[in-house]
Amino acid sequence: MSFETILVEQKGAVTLITLNRPKALNALNSQVCAELVAAFAAFEADETQGCAVLTGSGEKAFAAGADIKEMADKPAADFFLQDFFADWQAKLVKTTRKPWIAAVNGFALGGGCELAMMADFILAADTAKFGQPEIKLGVAPGMGGSQRLTRAVGKAKAMEMCLTGRMMGAVEAESAGLVARIVPLADLLDDALKTAQTIAEMPRMAAIANKEMVNAAFETTLDQGLLHERRLFQILTASADKAEGMAAFVEKRAAQWQGR
Numbered sequence: 001m002s003f004e005t006i007l008v009e010q011k012g013a014v015t016l017i018t019l020n021r022p023k024a025l026n027a028l029n030s031q032v033c034a035e036l037v038a039a040f041a042a043f044e045a046d047e048t049q050g051c052a053v054l055t056g057s058g059e060k061a062f063a064a065g066a067d068i069k070e071m072a073d074k075p076a077a078d079f080f081l082q083d084f085f086a087d088w089q090a091k092l093v094k095t096t097r098k099p100w101i102a103a104v105n106g107f108a109l110g111g112g113c114e115l116a117m118m119a120d121f122i123l124a125a126d127t128a129k130f131g132q133p134e135i136k137l138g139v140a141p142g143m144g145g146s147q148r149l150t151r152a153v154g155k156a157k158a159m160e161m162c163l164t165g166r167m168m169g170a171v172e173a174e175s176a177g178l179v180a181r182i183v184p185l186a187d188l189l190d191d192a193l194k195t196a197q198t199i200a201e202m203p204r205m206a207a208i209a210n211k212e213m214v215n216a217a218f219e220t221t222l223d224q225g226l227l228h229e230r231r232l233f234q235i236l237t238a239s240a241d242k243a244e245g246m247a248a249f250v251e252k253r254a255a256q257w258q259g260r
């Protein structure tokens with residue numbers, strides 16, 4: 001599969017996807033949208049791959065938003081009829097069952113912040129800056145920012161950021177719960193790949209189930225979420241990897257996962 005706006009590499013069991021329009025601060029256009037959908041579908045389908053990392057090329061930006069130059073003259077009917085960027089919710093979030101990490105290496109603004117928030121978690125460079133500045137363009141978040149940012153950092157900060165367009169630095173983002181950890185920029189990619197490798201080496205069914213149950217916390221009542229968690233736990237007890245994991249613990253040896 002060949003791409004023009006992203007780079008895709010396999011590093012062992014980890015797929016590294018790099019947004020690759022550095023001159024435009026990795027702005028997200030229709031081609032990026034389609035190429036990311038294809039890259040995530042390939043990652044999901046490839047049994048040798050257990051986790052993915054999404055990052056931006058260059059040292060300045062993860063992605064500075066949807067491509068303003070592409071959107072500037074687009075008629076409203078096209079946004080509506082083409083359902084601009086709706087595929088990411090369907091394909092990157094809903095049908096990607098394996099875990100993936102956003103390694104945010106600079107600006108993550110507008111659609112860039114929204115794309116990072118679609119990941120299972122965010123690792124942020126100390127230089128990262130998050131924001132939803134769409135109001136300054138006469139619009140508003142359109143890929144989940146008003147919903148995911150609010151769930152991540154609460155109403156007060158999300159509302160202030162959406163209404164003023166101000167950016168949040170890495171330290172504030174970590175303390176607000178938007179990012180899992182801050183890493184020096186120079187170490188970000190190595191750290192993200194190592195973290196992804198750790199996840200990729202986990203028993204596959206358990207990794208998918210853990211992701212699914214944490215995500216259920218955002219979609220269900222507590223009762224439904226607890227039931228969902230219990231049922232997934234019970235399903236995992238039938239897996240070969242459960243038998244192996246528990247036997248290995250008792251026998252004080254390393255487990256040999258089958259991924260089933």
Ligand code: CO8
Pocket residue numbers: 023024025027028064065066067068069079083084085107109110111112133134137140141142143
């Ligand atoms: N789109 C297109 N090009 C961009 C974008 C962008 N979002 N951001 C930066 N660029 C380009 C610039 O035009 C410039 O290109 P050129 O050299 O050809 O003029 C190049 O990248 C470098 O940018 P700057 O010179 O501006 O770099 P600075 O260091 O001075 O500033 C900033 C960096 C602060 C990041 C600045 O570039 C900026 O403010 N960018 C725009 C940020 C923004 O407003 N993002 C939100 C966009 S709207 C959006 O994401 C909506 C998502 C929902 C859509 C869903 C539809 C349903």
